[in-house]
Amino acid sequence: MARTDWIPGLQAAATYKPAWLPRDLVAGIVLTTLLVPQGMAYAELAGLPAITGLYTSIMCLLAYAVFGPSRILVLGPDSSLGPMIAAVIIPIAASDGDPAKAVALASMLALLVGVLMTAAAIFKLGFVADLLSHPTQLGYVNGLALTILIGQLPKLFGFSVDADGLIDETAGFVEGVASGATVPAALAVGACGLLVILVLGRWLPKIPGILLAVLGGIVAVAVFSLPDRGVDVVGPLPQGFPPFTVPSISWSDLGLLAAGALGITLVSVTDTISTASAFAERTGQEVRGNQEMVGIGTANLAAGFFQGFPVSTSGSRTAVALQSGARTQLTGVVGAAAITLMLVVAPDLLQNLPQPMLAAVVIAASLSLADIGGMRRLWRQRRVEFSLAVAAFLGVALLGVLPGILVAVCLSVLNVFRRVWWPYQAVLGRADGVAGYHDLRSYPDAELIPGLVLFRFDAPLIFANARTFREEIRHLSHAEPAPRWIVIAAEPITDIDTTAADMLEDLDEELNAHGISLVFAEMKDPVRQKIDRYKLTRTIDPAHFYPTIEDAVAAYRIAAS
Incomplete structure (x- = not known):
């Protein structure tokens, strides 16, 4: 690092303009x-x-x-x-x-x-x-x-x-x-x-x-x-x-x-x-x-x-x-x-x-x-x-x-911990006249696809909120009629730690026992790499990772037909 970076006064002295002197003098006296x-x-x-x-x-x-x-x-x-x-x-x-x-x-x-x-x-x-x-x-x-x-x-x-x-x-x-x-x-x-x-x-x-x-x-x-x-x-x-x-x-x-x-x-x-x-x-x-x-x-x-x-x-x-x-x-x-x-x-x-x-x-x-x-x-x-x-x-x-x-x-x-512990969560649907899938709280009349739940979790998935995530997915799985796929809109999930990984493995096996597939869409590449490192694909089907929500919905329609 240059000396003038650590001692800015040297650079200020070297580049000082005489026209500035009267103003600096007056300001100094006033100060x-x-x-x-x-x-x-x-x-x-x-x-x-x-x-x-x-x-x-x-x-x-x-x-x-x-x-x-x-x-x-x-x-x-x-x-x-x-x-x-x-x-x-x-x-x-x-x-x-x-x-x-x-x-x-x-x-x-x-x-x-x-x-x-x-x-x-x-x-x-x-x-x-x-x-x-x-x-x-x-x-x-x-x-x-x-x-x-x-x-x-x-x-x-x-x-x-x-x-x-x-x-x-x-x-x-x-x-x-x-x-x-x-x-x-x-x-x-x-x-x-x-x-x-x-x-x-x-x-x-x-x-x-x-x-x-x-x-x-x-x-x-x-x-x-x-x-x-x-x-x-x-x-x-x-x-x-x-x-x-x-x-x-x-x-x-x-x-x-x-x-x-x-x-x-x-x-x-x-x-x-x-x-x-x-x-x-x-x-x-x-x-x-x-x-x-x-x-x-x-x-x-x-x-x-x-x-x-x-x-x-x-x-x-x-x-x-x-x-x-x-x-x-x-x-x-x-x-x-x-x-x-x-x-x-x-x-x-x-x-x-x-x-x-x-x-x-x-x-x-x-x-x-x-x-x-x-x-x-x-x-x-x-x-x-x-x-x-x-x-x-x-x-x-x-x-x-x-x-x-x-x-x-x-x-x-x-306050930071609270936001991670209880992050915002939403079920998504397709609203008339609006592209994509959106929060049902904002669009209560949005269309839901029978047998499919789109769920968004707005936080990194870590030890502090793993239980919150699991309980919400369990709640969604107990709906009537029961869903066949629960798709996680994973774009807001910026991290998954080992505690959350263990939770996902147990949760996927639990859902599979009830005939429900846990699916992910829009997962960031660094997070997907952690999924592979944790070897979660032993239980979660590797095919159940989709680049977009639309791709996941299209795959579900084909599987359900």
Whole structure:
């Protein structure tokens, strides 16, 4: 493989056009106005100091610019990963409440995610993203949005809640409000900021609502002396940039971190592939799934070695970059450089940023995550998949973020198994004015041929559904009058395993004892080759395999005449 295939940044640099530079510079500056407040807010959402969000943003943008294949995809701290990171590191670090330990745990978590992501790319395991079906992903994201919203409400109201889990956090918030713990000034500044973000995002999306809200919050702190009114602020940020650091953790913590890294990797891969696909359609690029995992993997490794935490792609930040005219990953590099410059030259710039304003930023992100319309569509279109979405939602809301992702994956896998276990089955007949043979459910007046049953089984024939197939054939064989041939329209049967082969052998002998022939039509060549390998033609007549249903029907008419 060519070097530029593994390091797309080299090819991007070699083919860069000077005419793109003004647009990339402008887009990078605009993007920075979003990266800074969101990075800080999502860091606190993950239970980490706000400054780590800026460190993370810088390193992941630089790494993805070198190894990421997309021209405009933007990475960074993500609202969907924040609760997952917190669910992993807070139980471990909470015993002593040491922020440095929390940062070390989060950095090691990022390194583990980076290793897993890169290994998945090397072994071409991008298909793992398919473990989260759309309905379960929809339910998971909605549950996550509610979890984030409830978790940030106390901060928006100016107080904190010591609770674990959605129900306890909701109860703690209600109790705090009822007991008068609300700080009016904090609620006022947070609510105004949230209103600005939502209104501008809805009706004037080209205006940077988050930036205006943040600047308004800083001005309000200075004008109204909000800290004297009980409003917490971010405080001074460390100047400069952290050195290369290998996080030091206890070996006893590694198992919990690895389990969390698996869940974060799965969510990040799914999010990355779906976001990359959506924006590739707009820009005319081809999605390179494995290289995307290399890009996101190296971004996590880079963040992990500089006191950062796991990252993923961001649809909202990518959309801002695209709308601002971004042409290449130089946009992200400009954003990283601008954040670095701020930390080196003006680290006190954001020290008066109110904490309720960061809560407003996170709450706005949680509202954008929620997709109520998608749930309504599932209700109208397919109730079974709506039920899966609700189950995934409840898994996140009631059990927690990490158990919720496990519930979502298990539901997706079980749904696939259910479809194979109980596939669609149909008896076919010839309908007037329509060529071929069709499902009697769709054509109840279709003509049936006396003594002949045409049966279609819409799934591979394997151990999970062999009993279902056998019972349905037995049911058809007991009809009155009894059929002489049962023809299996086998075109949808893409496989037959050894369990199903044994079942077919016993079933054929059972039918033969009652004077009924088991016949196959339209069987795919690879499946027929397996039939021969299993030596099923010892019992099933080799002549009872026909290339089309019409050929099987014609043969039956000759045999019955």
